[in-house]
Structure formats: structure tokens, C-alpha cells
Amino acid sequence: MEVELKEILNDLDVLKRSLPDSTHNDSIMIKLQQRVEHLKNLAKSEPGRRSKVKDMSAEVVDSNPYSRLMALQRMGIVKNYERIREFSVAIVGIGGVGSVAAEMLTRCGIGRLLLYDYDTVELANMNRLFFRPEQVGMTKTDAAVQTLSDINPDVVLESYTLNITTMEGFETFMASLKNQNFSSTKNGTGVDLVLSCVDNYEARMVVNQACNELSQTWMESGVSEDAVSGHIQLLVPGESACFACAPPLVVASGVDERTLKREGVCAASLPTTMGVVAGLLVQNTLKYLLQFGQVSPYLGYNALKDFFPTMEMKPNPQCSNLACLERQKEYALAKPARDAAAKAKMESEASVAIECAVHLDNEWNISVVDDCEIEGKDAPSSSDTLPVGLVRELPSADEFQNTSVGEASTSVDDLEELRKQLEALNAE
Amino acid sequence: MEVELKEILNDLDVLKRSLPDSTHNDSIMIKLQQRVEHLKNLAKSEPGRRSKVKDMSAEVVDSNPYSRLMALQRMGIVKNYERIREFSVAIVGIGGVGSVAAEMLTRCGIGRLLLYDYDTVELANMNRLFFRPEQVGMTKTDAAVQTLSDINPDVVLESYTLNITTMEGFETFMASLKNQNFSSTKNGTGVDLVLSCVDNYEARMVVNQACNELSQTWMESGVSEDAVSGHIQLLVPGESACFACAPPLVVASGVDERTLKREGVCAASLPTTMGVVAGLLVQNTLKYLLQFGQVSPYLGYNALKDFFPTMEMKPNPQCSNLACLERQKEYALAKPARDAAAKAKMESEASVAIECAVHLDNEWNISVVDDCEIEGKDAPSSSDTLPVGLVRELPSADEFQNTSVGEASTSVDDLEELRKQLEALNAE
Numbered sequence: 001m002e003v004e005l006k007e008i009l010n011d012l013d014v015l016k017r018s019l020p021d022s023t024h025n026d027s028i029m030i031k032l033q034q035r036v037e038h039l040k041n042l043a044k045s046e047p048g049r050r051s052k053v054k055d056m057s058a059e060v061v062d063s064n065p066y067s068r069l070m071a072l073q074r075m076g077i078v079k080n081y082e083r084i085r086e087f088s089v090a091i092v093g094i095g096g097v098g099s100v101a102a103e104m105l106t107r108c109g110i111g112r113l114l115l116y117d118y119d120t121v122e123l124a125n126m127n128r129l130f131f132r133p134e135q136v137g138m139t140k141t142d143a144a145v146q147t148l149s150d151i152n153p154d155v156v157l158e159s160y161t162l163n164i165t166t167m168e169g170f171e172t173f174m175a176s177l178k179n180q181n182f183s184s185t186k187n188g189t190g191v192d193l194v195l196s197c198v199d200n201y202e203a204r205m206v207v208n209q210a211c212n213e214l215s216q217t218w219m220e221s222g223v224s225e226d227a228v229s230g231h232i233q234l235l236v237p238g239e240s241a242c243f244a245c246a247p248p249l250v251v252a253s254g255v256d257e258r259t260l261k262r263e264g265v266c267a268a269s270l271p272t273t274m275g276v277v278a279g280l281l282v283q284n285t286l287k288y289l290l291q292f293g294q295v296s297p298y299l300g301y302n303a304l305k306d307f308f309p310t311m312e313m314k315p316n317p318q319c320s321n322l323a324c325l326e327r328q329k330e331y332a333l334a335k336p337a338r339d340a341a342a343k344a345k346m347e348s349e350a351s352v353a354i355e356c357a358v359h360l361d362n363e364w365n366i367s368v369v370d371d372c373e374i375e376g377k378d379a380p381s382s383s384d385t386l387p388v389g390l391v392r393e394l395p396s397a398d399e400f401q402n403t404s405v406g407e408a409s410t411s412v413d414d415l416e417e418l419r420k421q422l423e424a425l426n427a428e
Numbered sequence: 429m430e431v432e433l434k435e436i437l438n439d440l441d442v443l444k445r446s447l448p449d450s451t452h453n454d455s456i457m458i459k460l461q462q463r464v465e466h467l468k469n470l471a472k473s474e475p476g477r478r479s480k481v482k483d484m485s486a487e488v489v490d491s492n493p494y495s496r497l498m499a500l501q502r503m504g505i506v507k508n509y510e511r512i513r514e515f516s517v518a519i520v521g522i523g524g525v526g527s528v529a530a531e532m533l534t535r536c537g538i539g540r541l542l543l544y545d546y547d548t549v550e551l552a553n554m555n556r557l558f559f560r561p562e563q564v565g566m567t568k569t570d571a572a573v574q575t576l577s578d579i580n581p582d583v584v585l586e587s588y589t590l591n592i593t594t595m596e597g598f599e600t601f602m603a604s605l606k607n608q609n610f611s612s613t614k615n616g617t618g619v620d621l622v623l624s625c626v627d628n629y630e631a632r633m634v635v636n637q638a639c640n641e642l643s644q645t646w647m648e649s650g651v652s653e654d655a656v657s658g659h660i661q662l663l664v665p666g667e668s669a670c671f672a673c674a675p676p677l678v679v680a681s682g683v684d685e686r687t688l689k690r691e692g693v694c695a696a697s698l699p700t701t702m703g704v705v706a707g708l709l710v711q712n713t714l715k716y717l718l719q720f721g722q723v724s725p726y727l728g729y730n731a732l733k734d735f736f737p738t739m740e741m742k743p744n745p746q747c748s749n750l751a752c753l754e755r756q757k758e759y760a761l762a763k764p765a766r767d768a769a770a771k772a773k774m775e776s777e778a779s780v781a782i783e784c785a786v787h788l789d790n791e792w793n794i795s796v797v798d799d800c801e802i803e804g805k806d807a808p809s810s811s812d813t814l815p816v817g818l819v820r821e822l823p824s825a826d827e828f829q830n831t832s833v834g835e836a837s838t839s840v841d842d843l844e845e846l847r848k849q850l851e852a853l854n855a856e
Contacts, residue, residue, distance in 0.1 A: 008463050015456045020448065028443045035436050038570075039467075050551060050561045060694045062550035068655075069555050071696035075654040077732075100557075104699040107555050122490035123478060127497050127535050129528075129557070132578060133478050150560060226503040227496075228721065266488045268499035271532040272711040279704035283731050286700065293656065293732030303711050304505075304721030308736045 005040045009033065052153050056082045056109065065152070066109060078290045085154075087289050088182050088191040090114040092164060092173075092207055094140040096128035096269055097221050097230075098197030100278035101285075103130055105155075106148045108286065112156040112182045113148070114191065115141050116173065118163040128271050156182060164206050174210055187215045193285060194218035197278075199267075208243035211235065212323035215330075217288075221281045223274055225267040228303040230277040232284055232296070233313075238327030240297060241313035244320050273303055433468045437461065480581050484510045484537065493580070494537060506718050513582075515717050516610050516619040518542040520592060520601075520635055522568040524556035524697055525649050525658075526625030528706035529713075531558055533583075534576045536714065540584040540610045541576070542619065543569050544601065546591040556699050584610060592634050602638055615643045621713060622646035625706075627695075636671035639663065640751035643758075645716075649709045651702055653695035656731040658705040660712055660724070661741075666755030668725060669741035672748050701731055 016029050050065070058070035072078040089110055091098045094117040102113055117140040121131045135143040141159035148157055160176060162169040180190040194216055196207040204220065211218045215237050223230040235242055280299055287293045300309040315328050444457050478493070486498035500506040517538055519526045522545040530541055545568040549559045563571040569587035576585055588604060590597040608618040622644055624635040632648065639646045643665045651658040663670055708727055715721045728737040743756050 004463060004467055008460060008467075011456055011460050011463070015453065015460070018450075018452060018456075022446075024446060025443065028439055028446075032436060032439050032443070035432060035439070039432055039436075060552075062552050065551045065554040065561075067552050067694055068697040071694055072655060072698075075696045077654055077656055077696065100703070103557060104703060107557065107699045109555075123493045124488075124490050124495050126493040126579065127537075129531060129535065133493075134578070150562070151554065226505055227500060228505055266495055266499055268503045268505065269496040270500075270711070270714070271535045272707045272714065275528070275532060275703050276707035276711070279700045279707060280734070283698070283700040283704070284734075286698070287732075294734070296734045299734050304715075306708070306712075306722070306724045306727050306736065306738065308734065310734065 005036055008036050009040075012036070050153065056085065069108060078292050081290065083290060084109055084286075085111045086183060087193075088112040088114065088185075089285065089289075090116070090177060090191045090194045092116045092194065092196050093198035093203065094144050095119070095125070095197060095199060096271070096274035097223060097278045097281065098195070099128070099130035099140070099144060100275055101195055101197060101221075101282050102144055102148060103151065104278065104282040105285070106152045108282075109152065110155055112158065114158045114160065114176055115144055116160045116162065116164060117141050117144075118161060118169070124266075128269060128274050164210075165202050170206060170210070173206075174214070177210065177214060177216065187217070189214050189216050191216070192289060195281060195285065196220045197281075204243055208235070208321065209323065212237050212242055212321055212327060215327055219281060219284060219288075221277055223269065223277055227268040227270040227273050229301060230273055230303075231298065231300040232277065232281045233298045234284065234288070234295060237324065238315065238329075238331030241315050242319060242321055242324040242327075244324060245316035246313055270303075273301070276301055276303075433464055436464050440464070478581065484513070497536060506720050509718065511718060512537055512714075513539045514611060515621070516540040516542065516613075517713065517717075518544070518605060518619045518622045520544045520622065520624050521626035521631065522572050523547070523625060523627060524553070524699070524702035525651060525706045525709065526623070527556075527558035527568070527572060528703055529623055529625060529649075529710050530572055530576060531579065532706065532710040533713070534580045536710075537580065538583055540586065542586045542588065542604055543572055544588045544590065544592060545569050545572075546589060546597070552694075556697060556702050592638075593630050598634060598638070601634075602642070605638065605642060605644065615645070617642050617644050619644070620717060623709060623713065624648045625709075627651075632671055636663070636749065637751065640665050640670055640749055640755060643755055647709060647712060647716075649705055651697065651705055655696040655698045655701050657729060658701055658731075659726065659728040660705065660709045661726045662712065662716070662723060665752065666743065666757075666759030669743050670747060670749055670752040670755075672752060673744035674741055698731075701729070704729055704731075 012029065012033055019025050019029070053065065056066045056070055057064055058067065058073065060067050070081055072081050087110055089105055089112070091102050091105075091113065094102065094115055098115075098117070102115060105113060119140050121135045121138050121140055121143050123133065123136055125131050126133060130147070131140070131143055132147075135146070138146075139161045141161045145157050145159045148155065158176070160172060162172055164170055164173045177189050177191055177194070182190060184190060185192050194207065194211055196204060196218060198204055198207065204222075207218065207220075210216070217234070217236050220233040220235060220243065221231065234240065280296075280301065284296055284299070288295045296310060297312045298310055300307075302308070315324060317325075317328065319325055319328075440457065440461055447453050447457070481493070484494045484498055485492055486495060486501065488495050488499075498509055501509050515538055517533055517540070519530050519533075519541065522530065522543055526543075526545070530543060533541060547568050549563045549566050549568055549571050551561065551564055553559050554561060558575070559568070559571055560575075563574070566574070567589045569589045573585050573587045576583065586604070588600060590600055592598055592601045605617050605619055605622070610618060612618060613620050622635065622639055624632060624646060626632055626635065632650075635646065635648075638644070645662070645664050648661040648663060648671060649659070662668065708724075708729065712724055712727070716723045724738060725740045726738055728735075730736070743752060745753075745756065747753055747756070
């Protein structure tokens with residue numbers, strides 16, 4: 001189209017030169033040329049793909065795609081933003097939440113994204129962000145790779161067009177999570193986090209199974225069928241409740257959307273609710289990966305009342321998922337090591353505290369009991385009550401080994417209670 | 429693009445008629461017209477561009493872009509979703525929040541969008557959603573119209589490439605808000621809501637001035653310079669606090685981004701925080717326009733703690749903005765009419781309640797005092813305490829006329845208190 005517009009400009013130029021002098025004609029010619037120039041800008045069909053960037057720079061120039069992100073360091077929010085390039089995140093389900101989550105992570109400059117979906121783009125998806133009408137008919141993974149690689153060529157994108165709930169799909173899914181070609185993680189997989197953005201119960205149970213087997217930390221997300229509530233949840237195998245330990249709080253009822261469609265009925269959805277849930281999910285992801293702020297174990301969103309419930313869920317010692325029980329056992333066994341690490345950390349902080357004594361020469365061996373010294377010495381007495389200023393990033397589940405079944409079920413009761421509160425709120 | 433091409437053809441026609449007869453000129457003119465016609469065909473056949481839809485259908489087929497939105501009716505969330513096509517929304521500032529808000533409203537099928545910005549797209553904007561690298565150098569308004577008209581050709585888009593803080597820009601801004609070509613609103617303007625998505629204090633004060641003068645309801649939004657907090661706020665002139673009544677709670681410090689850039693420093697920003705704020709803003713917009721759920725007068729977002737403070741702010745009787753004082757006076761004067769309307773509404777509900785008496789034949793004139801009747805009769809005694817089930821959509825500010833200056837300043841104290849709480853939270 002640019003070629004055609006250039007030809008029109010040439011023609012106009014020829015015409016202008018052959019015209020008799022007249023202010024009227026001149027003004028029309030100028031207007032015409034301006035219109036065509038404007039169209040040329042509109043029609044830039046060749047995407048101006050930017051070249052890859054070797055290092056993230058904090059330089060404040062208009063051409064630096066990372067300046068506003070690297071500014072997070074100067075603002076004291078993130079210690080080392082550039083670490084984001086080392087991380088791999090897997091997103092299962094590239095729908096209303098997953099596609100926006102993928103775009104956010106891509107724009108943040110994540111190292112590597114693994115995308116899983118079996119579906120194709122339809123016009124009926126246009127009420128959510130991300131996909132464009134010209135992508136109708138493409139697989140969601142292909143369309144996502146097309147858009148995301150244009151937005152940020154620095155991100156390594158891997159797309160898997162498959163259904164994780166089939167035998168074959170599950171095997172490929174597991175193999176891709178284990179692949180350590182890009183980097184390896186503490187837990188021995190090749191990804192740092194799995195984000196579940198699927199729309200049905202079955203697929204969630206499959207992600208849960210995979211993550212429990214691989215001891216892979218993951219985050220769950222969901223939007224209700226009436227489009228006005230949603231949630232995100234952090235799941236650390238063995239440490240927090242798995243998806244099979246307790247039913248989720250705010251989530252689609254579990255009816256597969258395909259089943260619904262066949263009956264001429266569909267779930268409602270809104271770009272607003274899905275955008276908010278994707279935003280909260282990726283914000284929690286950034287906090288988890290780059291270690292800033294408080295990572296939320298659970299965060300709900302009730303759009304009708306702008307109510308955001310939070311809670312923590314311990315694993316269920318009677319969980320039906322065997323891999324979950326294995327992880328719970330491991331977590332309990334690792335308690336002495338965790339305690340020792342916590343103690344070492346506190347002692348190193350206490351030694352820093354002792355250094356605040358001002359007189360290093362002390363001929364008479366006089367000692368003044370300092371505030372900061374007391375703090376440092378008192379703290380290690382209990383491993384569960386952490387000293388002031390030290391906050392656990394994730395809920396401690398060490399207690400579950402000592403609790404009776406009756407006590408453990410309290411958390412399920414709490415859940416029931418919270419659900420009742422939510423229902424009461426919705427009924428108002 | 430079709431509109432622009434049609435305008436070029438019109439110009440060519442005018443030019444042709446004013447030209448002296450010459451075969452040379454004629455042949456160039458014909459060639460030009462053919463080229464533009466060819467471009468028109470190219471623009472039409474652009475892959476995937478869907479044709480306009482006359483009515484919003486609830487039919488559940490893959491090709492229906494509105495099926496998931498119309499499902500909100502079947503789910504009982506929205507009474508008449510299709511009304512969204514009647515509304516005009518103005519968005520001032522097409523940056524990280526405004527562009528996403530525009531995309532959300534476009535995908536929701538809003539009737540008409542008015543977009544205002546003076547800036548151009550830069551690579552440094554790529555850490556937020558919406559703009560693509562190939563749009564670098566375009567004005568933000570042009571780039572937005574290009575993307576939005578592709579996504580949903582049903583939305584009427586008006587773009588204003590101007591700076592509202594200049595004299596000329598402000599005049600065009602005011603005139604565009606008053607233009608009732610598309611529809612007229614209760615308050616006599618041509619838009620139903622103005623969304624402020626600007627990044628500096630000066631522009632916010634200008635939007636505030638315009639909306640106070642026009643008695644135009646608007647919503648404010650902002651994201652902090654450290655990128656980890658934001659807010660939205662509803663402002664109804666005369667009824668709730670205007671932007672000059674009290675300083676905003678969570679908002680950029682007011683330093684213009686252009687000033688910062690010159691010194692080689694820039695504010696941080698995250699696609700997550702901006703996506704969440706845009707989502708909350710448009711969700712509040714949908715609730716306000718389509719009358720469902722509770723419209724939030726103020727909603728904050730602290731990303732580090734996932735804390736969402738809410739509050740209400742009454743207008744300041746000593747506000748420095750004269751138009752605000754005018755609107756406050758009008759609102760107070762309209763109190764009897766509001767009370768009468770509320771009374772009428774309650775009485776009509778009470779008469780419905782009386783109809784629940786089962787025996788219409790009553791030979792002995794026996795009357796049983798029914799629960800629902802009592803409710804209906806008791807309620808009108810006080811105009812401020814509404815009966816059960818009736819909730820004010822917006823905070824009532826009738827009280828301010830009866831409060832002393834000391835009492836009025838309590839709301840400012842509350843504000844101070846809330847700010848201290850927020851600061852304490854951040855300091856933790």
C-alpha cells in the first residue's frame with residue numbers, strides 16, 4: 001500500500017507543476033498531499049520490527065524499550081530488574097486471561113515464555129483483549145507468537161498447540177517443563193513458574209497433577225461464568241494447598257465451555273474483569289520472581305462490590321492427590337534444614353546488630369545492653385515467631401504435621417465461611 | 429482509512445472542476461482517481477476486517493463478536509446490554525491507562541469514543557499494553573484509531589491530536605464535549621462520561637475545570653511514579669469532591685514527565701499496574717453506564733500489599749474552584765426535587781407492596797398488617813435513611829449545607845488519616 005501512496009504523491013507533484021498559478025488550486029493540492037502523507041503513516045504495513053537488545057539499559061531515551069522498567073531500580077522497588085531475562089514462565093491457556101498475561105510478561109522483557117493452547121481464534125473472542133479480527137482462524141498459539149514477537153523480539157517464545165488433557169498432550173507438556181535448555185531451576189525443571197489460565201476444572205486438575213509431580217510452583221487464575229468475579233492463587237507443592245486439597249473459592253463452575261456452546265449457551269466474559277485478573281496474576285508473578293513486595297497466596301476480585309478477599313490455604317493431609325502427599329512429606333522432612341537456614345540468617349543479622357556497639361576498645365569490660373542487641377539475641381529462641389522486619393514470603397505449613405485431622409479441617413471450614421460471606425455479598 | 433480515501437476523491441473532484449481543459453491534466457486526474465479507487469478496494473479487502481453489525485445479537489456462534497457480552501443479560505448481571513451503543517465516552521490521555529481503557533470500551537462495543545492526546549508513540553512506551561513497535565512515530569491518537577477501528581468497526585471514533593492545557597486545545601476540547609451530534613445527555617453535553625487518564629497535575633486540573641463548567645460527570649485515574657500503586661475516582665460536580673476540593677490520595681506527584689525526561693530521569697511504569705487500573709476504571713464505567721453493581725466513588729490499588737482502599741469524598745464548601753461552588757449550590761437547591769423523587773419511588777414500591785395482600789374481596793373490612801406494607805410505610809419518614817434494598821449509587825452530599833466549616837474539614841482529616849495509613853503500609 002505504501003508503494004501506491006508514493007505513486008499518488010508523484011502524480012500530484014507532476015500535476016502541481018503543470019497547473020496554472022492559483023491560490024485556490026494550491027490550497028487543494030497542499031491538502032491533498034497532506035491527506036496522502038497521513039494515509040502513508042496510517043498504512044505502514046511493514047512492521048517496524050525493532051532489533052534485539054543485548055543488555056537492558058536504564059538510559060532515558062525515547063528509543064529504549066526498557067527505560068521505564070529499569071527505573072524500578074532507581075525508585076527502590078526492585079533490586080535487580082535485569083534478572084527478569086533469566087526466567088522462564090509457562091502459560092497454560094491463551095484465552096482472555098492467558099493472552100493478556102503473556103503480553104504483559106513480553107512487554108516486561110521476560111526471558112522465555114512457553115505457551116500452551118489447542119484452540120483457534122474466533123470473532124466471539126473479540127470482547128477480550130489481545131486477539132485481533134484478522135487473526136480469526138489461526139491457532140491461538142500461532143496468533144500469540146505473531147503478536148508477541150512483533151512487540152518484543154528479545155523474548156524467547158515456545159508455542160505448543162496441544163490439549164494437555166489428552167495422554168499425548170500431557171506427555172509433551174511434562175517434557176517441555178522438564179527441558180533445561182534455556183536454564184535450570186532450583187526444583188530441577190526448566191521453568192520458574194507455571195501460570196494456569198484455563199477455563200475448565202479438568203485442565204486445572206491436569207496442571208495440578210503435573211506441578212505436584214515436578215514439585216513445580218505455579219499460580220492458578222480463574223474468572224466466573226457471569227464475568228464479574230475472579231481470583232488468583234499461588235500453589236507451592238507440599239507447602240500450600242494444592243488444587244485437589246480444597247475446592248477453589250471463586251472460579252468457573254467447571255462446566256467445559258465447549259459443552260455449553262453445543263447447547264446454544266455460553267459463559268459471559270468482560271475485557272475488564274479478565275484484564276484485572278491478568279494484571280493481578282502477572283503482578284504477583286513479578287513480585288515472586290524479582291522478590292519485591294508481598295506475594296499473595298490468594299487474591300479474589302468481586303467486580304460488583306470492588307471487594308478483594310485474601311486468605312491462605314494449608315495443604316490437606318488427606319488430599320486425594322498422591323503426588324501432593326509426597327510433596328507434603330518432603331516439606332515436613334526439610335523442616336530442620338529450613339529452621340537452620342532461618343537461624344543462620346538471623347544470626348548473621350544479629351552479628352550486624354552487635355557491631356552497632358560504639359566502643360571497640362573496652363579496657364574495663366563494661367557492656368551496655370543495646371536495643372538492637374536484645375532484638376538479635378531474643379529472636380532465635382522460637383523458629384516460628386520471626387523477628388521484627390522478617391516476614392515470611394509464603395505461609396508456613398510446618399504446623400500441619402502436628403495438627404489432628406479435626407484441626408486441619410478448620411481451614412476447610414474457614415473456606416466454607418468465606419464462601420458464605422461471598423455469597424451473602426453477591427445476594428445483597 | 430476508507431473515510432480518508434473518500435475525502436481524497438472529493439478533493440480530486442473539486443480540483444478537476446477548477447482545472448483548465450487539457451488532455452495532459454485529464455489523464456493525470458484519471459490515473460489519480462484510479463489509484464485512489466484501487467487503494468479503497470485494498471483497504472476494504474484487508475484480511476479479517478469484519479463488516480459492521482447492525483444489531484447486537486446474543487446468538488452463540490463463533491462469528492458473533494458480542495455473544496459473550498450479551499450473555500451478561502442471560503446471567504442476570506446487566507438488564508439491557510445493548511444500551512452500550514447509545515453512550516459516548518471521552519478519554520483524555522491515550523497513554524498506559526487511557527489506551528487500554530479505550531481498547532476495553534471498544535471491545536465492549538461502546539457507541540462512540542472521543543480520544544485526546546498530543547504525544548507520539550515511542551519505543552519507551554512498549555513496556556505498557558496497546559501500542560506496537562511499528563506505530564513508533566505516529567501520534568498516539570492516530571495509532572489508537574488505526575488499532576481500534578480494526579478491532580471493532582462498530583464504534584464511532586473521534587480523535588483529537590491536541591494539548592488540552594493550551595488555550596486553543598482547551599477550546600476545542602470544550603466544543604467537542606458539547607457537540608450533541610451523536611446523542612445528548614441529561615446534563616446537556618454530548619458525552620455521558622469523561623475519563624481522565626493523564627499523567628500530570630496540570631492536565632487533571634484542566635479536565636476538572638471543563639467538567640465543573642459543563643456539570644459533566646467524570647472519572648479520574650492515576651498511577652504513582654514508582655509504578656506500584658494507582659487509583660480511580662468518580663467525580664460528580666456539586667455532589668462529590670472535585671479535583672480542587674481535596675488533593676488526590678494515590679497519584680503521581682504532579683511532576684510533568686517531560687520535565688523529568690530532560691534531566692535524564694523518568695518515572696517507572698508497569699503494564700500490570702496500568703492494566704489493573706484501566707480494568708478497574710472501565711469496570712466502574714460499565715457499572716455506571718449500564719447500572720449494575722456498585723459504582724465505586726474511590727478505589728485505590730497498592731500493588732506491593734494487594735491492598736485496595738475505598739472511601740467517599742464530599743465537596744469542600746470552601747473549594748478554590750468557582751465552577752465547583754456553583755455546582756454545589758445547584759446540588760443543594762435541587763434537594764427538594766431529589767427528596768420528592770425518592771419519596772415517589774418509595775411510594776410506588778409501597779403500593780406494589782400493598783398489592784401483596786391476597787384477598788381483594790374484603791366484605792368485613794378486615795385488614796392484616798403485612799410485613800412488606802410496614803416496610804413501605806415506615807420508610808418515607810426520613811429522606812436520608814433509605815429503606816432496606818434501596819442503596820444510593822453515589823454518596824449523598826446533602827449534609828454539607830448543614831455542616832459547619834469545622835465539620836466539613838473532617839473529611840479532609842479522614843483523608844489525612846487514610847494517607848497516613850497508606851504511608852505506614854508502604855513503610856512496613
